[in-house]
Amino acid sequence: MRGFDRCVILTLVLFLVLGPIQAASSFGADKGDLTGWEKGSEYNRFYNSSEMDQFKGQVEEIVEVIPLPGMAPGVGLKVKDQDGDMVEVQLGPKSFVNVDSIGLKKGDKVKVKGVWADIGEKEVFMASKVKKSETVELKVRKTKDGTPFWTMTPEELAKEKAGE
Structure with missing residues (x-):
């Protein structure tokens, strides 16, 4: 296998492995402005x-x-x-x-x-x-x-x- 092919395969493997991890870690991470809506709030x-x-x-x-x-x-x-x-x-x-x-x-x-x-x-x-x-x-x-x-x-x- 040539160097270029290995590089493409390695990139695809990293994308497939790390992509879902990144998506899961960012899911709900930035919830925006929740002022007054927090857990235990008056509302x-x-x-x-x-x-x-x-x-x-x-x-x-x-x-x-x-x-x-x-x-x-x-x-x-x-x-x-x-x-x-x-x-x-x-x-x-x-x-x-x-x-x-x-x-x-x-x-x-x-x-x-x-x-x-x-x-x-x-x-x-x-x-x-x-x-x-x-x-x-x-x-x-x-x-x-x-x-x-x-x-x-x-x-x-x-x-x-x-x-x-």
Whole structure:
């Protein structure tokens, strides 16, 4: 084998071995601005997993939310429930939540799981999961205890996603 061929093969082997390691180490490493969304924050203390609820509705709008003064912007949904009431569903920090990952848009029928909370003088729904269909959903918290995915280490998040 000539020197050039060995160099190409060695480069490919290194790429195949080190590429996944680099990807895994950077997964979730830069979570962006989480001000006010941190584990144990005032906002997250509103989430009481023993009060888990769910409802179905239609997405009317995808909105930016700032649940409490000083918090980094978050992503929310305006969902019209089956009774015709408009519900503000809070998903999480804008730097973490990506509704495009499931193609969520106005008019979509969804099933939302989470908890009701009175935050900033209004009733909102803090989501743990938004389900668009049997196979398409966006999870932002652990269902059993409400731990926000954006507060997890890359290893914890990978383990949680692998268990879906």
